[in-house]
Amino acid sequence: MGRLLIRRILLGIVVTWVVSMMIFAATELLPGDVCHAVLGQGATEKSLESCRERLQLNQPMHTRYLQWLGRLATGELGTSLANDLQISDQIGARAWNTVRLAALTALIAVPLAVLLGLIAAIRADSSVDRGISIGTLCFISVPEFFTGVLLVYILAVQLRWMPAVANYRDLTRGDFLEVIEALALPIATLTFAVLAHMTRMTRTAVLNVMSSPYIEQAILKGASRSRVIIRHALPNAVAPIVNVIALNLAYLVSGVVVVEAIFRIPGLGTLMVESVIYRDIPTVQAIGMLFCVTYVGFNLIADVMAIIANPRLRHPR
């Protein structure tokens, strides 16, 4: 198992390195250079020159790549092209909103999904199972902005239970209840986006284990179906379930971009979209790198957990 783990972790490092090169190289795809593209046709020679100076375009590519990596590591990312603010300050000011949204969503979605998946597995092929199956299929299919807009329309506009648009900027120091009230709809939207897949995979994982001989033995000795599932099947289904959970946490990275846009939450997702519109490439690269490292990291965790939780790999012959 140790060798397998080390191999997987090394692979994760290689992937991160390749991803960082690709993000850096994205700007080199341009026919001219970044400054030409960003400043447009009307750019004067002088402004082009100062832009190139700022991005150090006169140096060879590999030098700039290494410098960029160094700046990423130290957090000194320089100033944004759109305004003269420090990129790391902007990221720092918004990161908490994004992390909080994703973390609260995970706290709600993960237990709920495992519970629903277990219910579907215990009552497999019943009407409850069928209902969960159709419901989750629908939620997998619909876009986040549909769930978000629908929730706002029903809960905030029609029923007036909560504010349609909260003032997220004031929430950095707000007390816990205020935060929850303001973030309730974004969290609910994001939860629906990841819940369905986790539920389905939990059900599949448990049912896969259910078809093995030792489960048949447990059934034959007279254990009830819920006891068979919780005592005998669940421990062996942990590996695939943990895997799905980590993969879905990785998926939160994409979901968060759209959900922040729906509710106008000043987080990293909205900052990245704004930066794409203004073609503020250094900021896009920095946030893109953050999101990608998170994504690769969760995928790595998913595989590592699967290796650790798999009894066959834990005790090799």
Next chain:
Amino acid sequence: MSAASQAPSETDLKTRFTPSLIIGLVIVGFWLLVALFGPALAPHLESDIVTDMSYAPAGEVGLLGSDYLGRDVFSRLLYGARMTMGLALLVTLLSFSLGVILGFIAAISGRWIDGLMSRINDALMAFPSIILALIVMSALGTSLMIMIVTVAIIDSTRVFRLSRALAMDISVMDFVDVARSRGESLWWITVREILPNTLAPLAAEFGIRFTFAILFISALSFLGLGVQPPAADWGVMVKENLQGLLFGSAAALMPAAAVASLTVGVNLIVDWFLRRMGGDVSQELMN
């Protein structure tokens, strides 16, 4: 989709036409008709301003009210059907041909070419799709053309992985060995032996990729990076009317519901199809 009609005959009759399949077919058929004939039947042009009242409620102006500029939501929804579905179909056709061709080439090529292509594919798949699209669009700009190509390439990585795996499985079968020892060319083997045997899973994949393309394109348009106003696209319509929710207008809800119903419809069909092949649509969809 043509996939739904070519069912194997040996499966039992009960699973032939489930209610969910019929619902899916009705929804998708409805939107196909709207995309084809909707714009001809629309009472107004997509950019016509029909009233000076923003967010007029449904019934008062037109069938579904007016949007933030006083345009007819109903007409824009009809135009949007053609735009959104047409773009998604274009992207899917592009990504599909790219993915299948490259996947088959990788599968029948030697270790080096296959290894190289697969590693490049892995690198592209290591990104969350939407983040990769954002990075590319920040570098190359946000035109419709760039969006189509970007989404198609990102999407094709999933098709590549599937078609390579399928072709690998088939290419070790006895009948392929027989064809090879008969002296058939690689092209012949690919087209006459491998392709026909991968058609069913590829057909299901086409449906999944189509849903993915709709969701991806409308999400980008919603973020302001895809189709640009005043063109009517469902994602754009959600974005521009989002403020209206505060005034109780459902102008943003209609196009969002249109996207949702279409993708649910396609997935109901794909789910039925995959169940017959013993798969599960949700496992495919997250990729």
